[in-house]
Amino acid sequence: MSTLDQSRYLATPIPGPRSQELIDRKAAAVSRGIGNTMPVYAARAFGGIVEDVDGNRLIDLGSGIAVTTIGNSSPRVVDAVRRQAAEFTHTCFMITPYEGYVAVAEHLNRLTPGTGEKRSALFNSGSEAVENAIKIARSYTGKSAVVSFDHAYHGRTNLTMALTAKSMPYKHGFGPFAPEIYRAPLSYPFRDGEFGKEIATDGALAAKRALTVIDKQVGADNLAAVLIEPIQGEGGFIVPADGFLPALQGWCRDNNVVFIADEVQTGFARTGAMFACEHEGIEPDLIVTAKGIADGLPLSAVTGRAEIMDAPHVSGLGGTYGGNPIACAAALATIETIEADGLVERAREIETLMKDRLGRLQAEDDRIGDVRGRGAMIAMEFVKPGTLEPDAELTRALCAGCHAAGVIVLSCGTFGNVVRFLPPLTISDDLLVEGLDVLELVLKDL
Template sequence: MVTEYESALEVAERLNRLTPGEFEKRTGLFSTGAEAVENAVKIARTWTGRDAIVVLGHAYHGRTLLTMTMTGKNVPYKEGFGPFAPEVYRVPSPYPYRWAGAATTETGIAEEAFEQLVDQITTQVGTANVAAIIVEPVQGEGGFIVLPEGYMTKVAQFAKENGIVFIADEIQAGLARTGDLFAVDHEGVVPDIVLTAKALAAGMPLSAVTGRAEIMDSVRAGGLGGTYAGNPVACAAAIAALDVIVDEDLPGRARHIEEVVMPRLKELQAECAAIGDVRGRGAMLAMEFVVPGTRTPDPDAAKKVAAHANARGVLTLTAGTYSNVIRLLPPLVISDDLLEDALDVLAEATRTLA
């Protein structure tokens, strides 16, 4: 951390160039996604002089004390691990399939959820006390919830008007996964801070906080760091991964995967009454399982389908606040033949359940 490796500088320069926004930026490198989230919070609190952090329902931001407090799901992430960090406030997530408000369209849900965010911040927290609002553009562990069009735009504008740092947690949804280089690009949102990890170094332990220079520079020298932050081997992996993502147009590849997979998922939904919803963006797709004829979550059905597929060599993961979602995260470089083969196995698993 005293004298940076050239590879660390190159990763930072690339992220400064690739992340949304034409303004001057700084990047700090760390080891894990949770570290990136924690450091973004530290930076936002320093810049604003405020304490409160606002997160969404169904959010997942990590497993450390602060980030598990920010995470919305109790089991397995929080149960028995309290007490939790103070000054974290949760507002409703605009979860289209399970929205409890009056609105039925995505536009209406986005508006109602935004109104609730503003009301809760204004009345329960105090706008002048909020350091940051942090959002996953597609909520990962919460069940691959795609935030409805317009919601992030409204939230980012509200944050700007009130001196609040708007942070995009792109750790799971970013770096081409959703069909854009960053998931916020779909809506043209420019965050103050963008968080990356996971795909950043193709699985090697590296994460990054990239943000407006004046915000990032507000922390005193030595305030941010870590023993393994900017590890040179991980940085070399990141440079290679970013080359592939950009040069091979993996955002375009993710959009192609959606074109192949989504029609198959909709076919399965039409056949199997236990599939309540199919959703996602790019190569970040999901099926939500319910008791047929209801919207009651059915985690056992999701578990059975996943087990059936896994036993036949197709690796799927369950997710969701109610553990009733099967999430599909195919490698962006997967061949069409292998993708179709995997979908055949998934279809067999679902029809067996039906």
Template sequence: MNTIEYRLPQERRRVTEFPGPRSAALAERRKAVVGAGVASTLPVYVADADGGVIVDVDGNSLIDLGAGIAVTSVGASNPTVVDAVREQVGHFTHTCFMIAPYEGYIEVAEKLAELTPGDHDKRSVLFNSGAEAVENAVKIARHATGRDAVVVFDHAYHGRTNLTMALTAKSMPYKSGFGPFAPEVYRVPMSYPFREGLNVDGSEISGAQAAARAISVIEKQIGADNVAALLIEPIQGEGGFIVPADGFLPALSAWARAHGVVFIADEVQTGFTRTGAWFASEHEGIVPDLITMAKGIAGGLPLAAVTGRAELIDAVHPGGLGGTYGGNPVACAAALASMEQMETLDLNGRARAIEDTVTSRLTALADEIDIIGEVRGRGAMLAVEFVLPGGGRAPDAEATKSIAALALQDGVVILTCGTYGNVIRLLPPLVISDALLDEALTVLENSIRIVAEEN
């Protein structure tokens, strides 16, 4: 990573218990006015954030390994982004691109056409959130193909709106009690190497075999001619940071192309240098028909996009796509500055360096700790899956929860995920310093050892 200057001291500092008195007071105020259905991972409230640290209202400085769920890749107060936002706010905050358009929207679309995989003619439409981008990608696919069915995968997460809840696999907390859901959504098996069975000869199931299994289900239960879109995260996020076996994605992409099915890559969490490439699809040479994006695109401001083949997106009639805030000018300014920083700071290279550091340390730890089932991921999208002791693969959600809680008490923010609740996910800001990352990993390793000894 090229040199970056931090505004806040990049240090782990604890001055009160968690939560401190000011955070505790805010928690009481929250109870009176914020819906109980909105949950927060941390018991503390944020006053400032920069680089790899979050500072709470009581003055505690925590190391951030969550980045707002892969959002603040360039930092939560990157000076280039801050300057771009200030400049835009000084001119206008909103006009609605559908009413009075502006250059920033066009510039973002031009940049997305440049960065996304493939050299075909592309178009983009901007939205506010990942779920909104996914919904609109499905709309585009259905309109362009004249078909209804959408194929998704086990362990998938695509959002919390009505359609995206149907697309999401996990019931609790995302879907339970919120039905009925949108129809014509079909779920097929995912390639999950750590939890796959074996072939009769004892060999591992390959990506091509896992794809053939999924395709068989599609063709038997839906019929290829009825499928509008195949929607998949190149690396599954909330489902457990599942990296499919090599060959799985290319086989699915080839099948979709052969049958006129729109291949949609949900890159909401994997996009924008998070995995050591601009988009995770690049790791296996996939060129999606449509890509959905959000999270890291705009340095923390709400922006999302669908970018894809011009003939698909342009098939939609004028007025069929859009929204009041989609492509807000302030968010567009932040996105352009964020993408510039990703290039200037070589955050693709930084993500790969983070991968080398984290995987080398945690893989070594896995050799001595039997509750670590697998260390996996790409770039700075990394995970540890925990299992019950004894050498099996039974998920251990309680150990995972305890490890995250211990790390937090020692000043490190760590997120959990996974269909079984047994995965710790590491999503540090890509601008985190080496020293801070090493310190956070030491805390994580100590927390894992303590829980392993208790088990």
């Protein structure tokens, strides 16, 4: 696998004939509700390249939505998975437990922000971990209401759909949703500027706006948890103004409300820190992780203060596959790779390269309203020139043009007008620059 050439190459137009065959087979065999971003079918992937079934090599600026953070089929992970699969594939941790689960929990307790005693519980997906974090918070506080934020994305299960802000495609037609979910305004510096420079730059002031809504619409006496992505993912890679997150956490501590950080997309070195909360020095009561935790194997976790994590009764948490032994082996190898190969620092290097390049592009093109993000989690927000009006049509055309040219990019945002970049941290500078070269050429053609 490590011999996969780290270069962009188009053997056929995209999609090629074999991908087209599989597109036709999918239409006949797979639910229409499962969509695809790219019209190609993967055959191999390594480092910063995905090779499709027609031999096209694509530059990967998506990492499977921030999952293959250490690069696809990372050598330590491949070796660990092979070893574990040869020993046993499943026993169910709730029946006959095994060391791998305990070891992953120990690492999470060590790595996540906070110096006090911590506990962890393992699950399968980000949505499942979010649901369990809410269960734990309700058990600990004896209260039921939960607050999430404008533009939030927390998953596709019933409770997490209720927590998610965007209707289409995540919620439309799937209700009714879980009750006792409320929404507060986020700090969104680019768009808050419309209401004045102060609220766009003063996170404490933006938090005051949110907390006023929470106090009036819910009330601390009814509120079990405040749930927030430290940097929003699907909502548009929105980085709140400095001071917003600490002010929310301080209010939660003062009012017996559990502060939950959803680090599903931001965790594990993605933002130039092991966890995005570290950028503002906050210590969540509970932190939810998934995606980058195991280099592509299904695993998620809730980690937090011991007295909160221990609140549910025995057997109140669990699941047949939660903390699967192969996924745990992958997670241990992933954490080893991040720490041994200096990938937190590598994420910062990627941020410097990308922000410099995209910032220069923004200075020349008034369709680029904002360039933002941290580490290898960077976004461009597109607007109609001279306005804040979102330009989703341009965003769609830009993504399609990049895809046709062999570069995997993703869109996001409530208004569908944000292009997000999530390159693997193992991508070379040359490959990253080439991907951005393609993006710039496509944008100029549009």
